[in-house]
Amino acid sequence: xxxxxxxxxxxxxxxxxxxxxxxxxxxxxxxxxxxxxxxxxxxxxxxxxxxxxxxxxxxxxxxxxxxxxxxxxxxxxxxxxxxxxxxxxxxxxxxxxxxxxxxxxxxxxxxxxxxxxxxxxxxxxxxxxxxxxxxxxxxxxxxxxxxxxxxxxxxxxxxxxxxxxxxxxxxxxxxxxxxxxxxxxxxxxxxxxxxxxxx
Amino acid sequence: xxxxxxxxxxxxxxxxxxxxxxxxxxxxxxxxxxxxxxxxxxxxxxxxxxxxxxxxxxxxxxxxxxxxxxxxxxxxxxxxxxxxxxxxxxxxxxxxxxxxxxxxxxxxxxxxxxxxxxxxxxxxxxxxxxxxxxxxxxxxxxxxxxxxxxxxxxxxxxxxxxxxxxxxxxxxxxxxxxxxxxxxxxxxxxxxxxxxxxxxxxxxx
Numbered sequence: 001x002x003x004x005x006x007x008x009x010x011x012x013x014x015x016x017x018x019x020x021x022x023x024x025x026x027x028x029x030x031x032x033x034x035x036x037x038x039x040x041x042x043x044x045x046x047x048x049x050x051x052x053x054x055x056x057x058x059x060x061x062x063x064x065x066x067x068x069x070x071x072x073x074x075x076x077x078x079x080x081x082x083x084x085x086x087x088x089x090x091x092x093x094x095x096x097x098x099x100x101x102x103x104x105x106x107x108x109x110x111x112x113x114x115x116x117x118x119x120x121x122x123x124x125x126x127x128x129x130x131x132x133x134x135x136x137x138x139x140x141x142x143x144x145x146x147x148x149x150x151x152x153x154x155x156x157x158x159x160x161x162x163x164x165x166x167x168x169x170x171x172x173x174x175x176x177x178x179x180x181x182x183x184x185x186x187x188x189x190x191x192x193x194x195x196x197x198x199x
Numbered sequence: 200x201x202x203x204x205x206x207x208x209x210x211x212x213x214x215x216x217x218x219x220x221x222x223x224x225x226x227x228x229x230x231x232x233x234x235x236x237x238x239x240x241x242x243x244x245x246x247x248x249x250x251x252x253x254x255x256x257x258x259x260x261x262x263x264x265x266x267x268x269x270x271x272x273x274x275x276x277x278x279x280x281x282x283x284x285x286x287x288x289x290x291x292x293x294x295x296x297x298x299x300x301x302x303x304x305x306x307x308x309x310x311x312x313x314x315x316x317x318x319x320x321x322x323x324x325x326x327x328x329x330x331x332x333x334x335x336x337x338x339x340x341x342x343x344x345x346x347x348x349x350x351x352x353x354x355x356x357x358x359x360x361x362x363x364x365x366x367x368x369x370x371x372x373x374x375x376x377x378x379x380x381x382x383x384x385x386x387x388x389x390x391x392x393x394x395x396x397x398x399x400x401x402x403x404x
Binding site for chain 2: 034043063064067068135175179
C-alpha cells in the first residue's frame with residue numbers, strides 16, 4: 001500500500017519509496033531516512049488520530065508516539081509488506097489503546113471537542129459551527145470499529161481490501177461496516193443532508 | 200436480480216466494483232428505483248463528509264528527538280508476549296504461570312521444611328554426641344541401693360536415653376527422606392511448568 005503520502009517534503013526524496021526508506025531505517029538505523037518518513041506521513045497520521053480521538057493535542061501526542069513505535073518496531077518490518085499497512089496498523093492499535101486506557105467515552109470525547117471548539121472559537125470571533133464540526137461530532141458518535149473504517153476509507157482513501165488486511169477482517173465485513181456507518185452518519189447528519197437536497 | 204445489498208452499494212459508491220459485476224449491477228440500478236434511492240442517500244452522506252475538511256493543523260515532528268527518546272527507553276520494550284497472545288493463549292500462559300508460581304512456592308515451602316528438619320537433625324546429633332562423649336554423672340542414692348544395683352540402674356537409664364535418642368533420630372531420618380523425595384517431585388513439576396512457559400513465550404514472542 002503506497003497510498004499517496006501527503007507532504008511538502010515528499011518532493012525532496014520522492015524518488016525513494018517508503019519501503020526503501022524503511023529498509024534503510026531497519027538495516028542501518030538511518031536517521032535521515034526516518035526523518036523523511038516522518039515528514040511524509042506525519043500529517044496523515046495526525047489527522048487520523050484526530051478523527052479517532054476528537055482532540056488535536058491528544059492527536060499530536062499520539063502521532064509522536066506512533067512514530068516512536070515505528071522506529072522501535074523497525075526490526076519487525078518485512079519488505080514484502082507496504083509501509084503504509086505497517087504504519088497504519090501501529091497507528092490504529094496505538095489509538096485504540098489510548099482510547100481504551102484513557103477510559104474516555106464518546107460523550108467525553110464530544111465534550112473535549114466542544115471545549116476545543118470553544119477555545120478555538122475565541123480566537124476566531126466569527127466562528128460558527130460548520131460542516132467539519134458537525135461531521136466530526138457525528139464521527140465521534142460512531143462506535144470505534146465503524147469510525148475507523150470511515151476514517152480509513154473515506155478520509156484516507158484506502159481501498160476496502162487494504163482496510164481488510166489492516167484490520168484482519170474479511171473485505172465484506174469492512175464494506176458492511178462502512179454501509180452501517182454511513183447509515184448512522186446519515187441519521188445524525190440528516191438535517192444537513194436534507195438541506196443539501198433542497199438546495 | 201434481487202436488490203443490491205449494502206456491501207455492493209458501498210463498493211459502487213467508492214468505485215470498487217469488480218469488473219465482472221459492473222454490467223450486472225449497472226443494469227440493475229437502471230431498472231431499480233429503490234436501489235438508486237439507497238445509493239443516492241449514501242452519496243449525499245459522502246458528499247457531506249467531503250465538505251468536512253479539517254482546519255489546517257500543521258505538525259512538525261522532530262525525527263531526531265523521536266529517535267533519541269526511543270534510545271532512552273530500551274529497545275526491547277516491545278509488546279509483551281502475553282499481550283500479543285490471543286484468547287486461549289493468554290489463558291494458557293496465565294494457567295502455566297499460576298502452576299509455576301504454585302510449584303515454586305510449594306518447592307520453596309518444602310525447602311524451608313527440609314532446612315528445618317536438617318537443623319533438628321543437627322540439634323539431635325549434637326545432643327547425642329554430647330551425651331556419648333560427656334557422660335552425665337550418675338547420681339547414686341547411697342541410702343537405699345547396693346553398689347552393683349546402683350551401677351546397673353545407671354547403665355539401664357543411659358541405655359534407655361540412648362535408645363530414645365536413636366528412635367528420634369530414625370524417625371527424623373525417615374521424615375527427612377520422604378521430605379526430600381517430595382521436594383524433588385515438586386522441583387521436577389516446577390521445572391516442567393517453567394519449560395512449558397518458556398515454550399509458550401517462545402512461540403508468541
